Amino acid sequence: MSSIRSRFTSGGESYGPIAILISVVVVAGLSQGLLLPVLSIFMEQRGISSSVNGFHAAALYIGSFAMSIMAERILKVSGFKKLLLGGLIAVTAALPLFPLTASLSLWFVLRLIVGMGDSAINFAAQLWLLLVTPPNQRGRIISLYGMFYGLGFSFGPLGIKLLHFGNMAPFIVLSGLFLALVLIIIYRLKDTHPPRQETHEEKGGRRYAKVYALAWFALIPALLYGYMEAGMSGTFPVYGLRIGLDSGEISTLLPFFGIGGLILQLPLGLLSDRIGRKKVLMAAGLLGGLLFFAVPLSGASFWPLLIIFMLAGGLVSSFFSLGLAFAADILPRTLLPAANVVASFHFNAGSMVGPNFSGALMEAGLTSALFLLLGSGYILFALSGFLFKGSPSKSKTI
Known part of the structure; x- marks a missing residue:
């Protein structure tokens, strides 16, 4: 493990x-923050149903x-650098193709490719940080990771304004940024692999069963975060248009959800290092759930929605990162890669259910379905914390 840490932190390159x-x-x-709302707006303007959307x-x-x-x-064979590059190249190649066709079938395939690329990027980056972060700094470092992801996600919807320069503009800008990162990583990032003992001490499904048994509460936040992120990006633009907001108001409101996360993510991470991650997750879930219930009560009033989004985003935007940090506290280090896989499963399951379920309920006439489901989910999670008795792992820290 010390060799990974030294490779990660060595060198004085710029x-x-x-x-x-x-x-x-x-x-x-x-890319996540821009792609979902832009394509949702395109499809809504073409008259495509919210369930298909x-x-x-x-x-x-x-x-x-x-x-x-x-x-x-793949990570075991390729190492961190190659997995990151593969994900970046896949997204770079797919993005410019979206505005070149109106085929929904091709859009579906392109979204699959972008999803695979983003997953490869996030899996490698998250696991790398978890493996090299000391437990007493884990909340801080993982919150910084989540904060910078939130920074990108928050400003992504502002790319909607680039549509004034043509449908190609936001996709070309994103592709250029991804291409620049590919070149930087090729020339500046040293390659390394996870240590073998981290991935082979437990075999097969037993690793995942053990992860669930020891840390189920710490893995639920990934499910909720996936549902929230996909629902806000993919379903809120449709909700906003239907309650009378215009595309400019929608593109302005969405970033404030992430801005709240930027403001509170690091303080919540630091607080979790001091008083415990379970307490922070329960309190944030309870308050965040109540705020989601308040969204339909605000109607199409821009300023109340902005305030609610900023407060709710501040409370729940750290859920994925704090959940991973809590899992790393509870689990022995040999199970961290498996926990990262389970968290990815949960995130993606929530992300798939979010737009589909909410879209179907909206089609059936329940316009506020997204926020009623989010509010219920976060409050139930907070209450489930009283049933969880997990304690920090006594295994050797990384």
């Missing part, structure tokens, strides 16, 4: 490994789910 990973996370967030939005996460099944095995 583009050090941590800066490169942060850049990767920001751009990955940009939701199904197509879920394609991104079907691809991500497929990659998460293979990612641990």
Whole structure:
């Protein structure tokens, strides 16, 4: 493990490994934050039903789910650098093709490719940071990771404004950013592999069963975060148009959800290092759930929605990262790669269910379905914390 840490932190290059990973996370967030609302608006303007819109939005996460099944095995063979490059190249190649065709079938395939690429990027970056972060700094470092992802995700919807320059404009800008990262990683990032003992001490399904048994509560946040992220990006634009918001108001509101996360993510991470991650997750889930229930009560009022989004985003945007950090606290280090895979499963499952279920309920007439389901999910999660008795692992820390 010390060899991984030394390779990760060594060198005095202007583009050090941590800066490169942060850049990767920001751009990955940009692609997620822009692609879902832009394509949702395109489809809504073409008169495509919200259920079909939701199904197509879920394609991104079907691809991500497929990659998460293979990612641990690929990482063992390829190493961190090659897995990151593969994900970046896949997204770079797919993005410019979206505005070149109106075929929904081809869009579905392209979303699958982007989902697989984003999953490869995030899996490698998350696991790398978990393996090299000391437990007493884990909340801080993982929150920074989530914060920079949120930075990209928050500003992604602002790319909607680039549509004034043509439908190609936002996709070309994103592709250019991904291509720049490919070149930086090729020339600046040292390659390394996870240590063998981290992936082979437990075999087969027993690893995943053990992860669930020891850390089920810490893995639920990934499910909720996936549902929330996909629902807000893929379903909220449709909800907003139907309650009377225009595309400019929608593109302005969505970033404030992430801005709240940027403001509170690091403080919540630091607080979790001090008082415990379980307490922070339960409190944030309860308050966040109540705020989601308040969204339909605000109607189409821009300023109340902006305030609610910023507060709710601040509370729940750290769920994925804090959940992973809590799992790393509880589990022995030999199970961390498996926990990362399970978290990816949960994230992608939530992301697939979110747009589909909410879209179907909207089609059936329940316009506020997204926020009623989010509010219920977060409150139930907070209450389930009283049933969880997990304690920090006594195994040797990384």
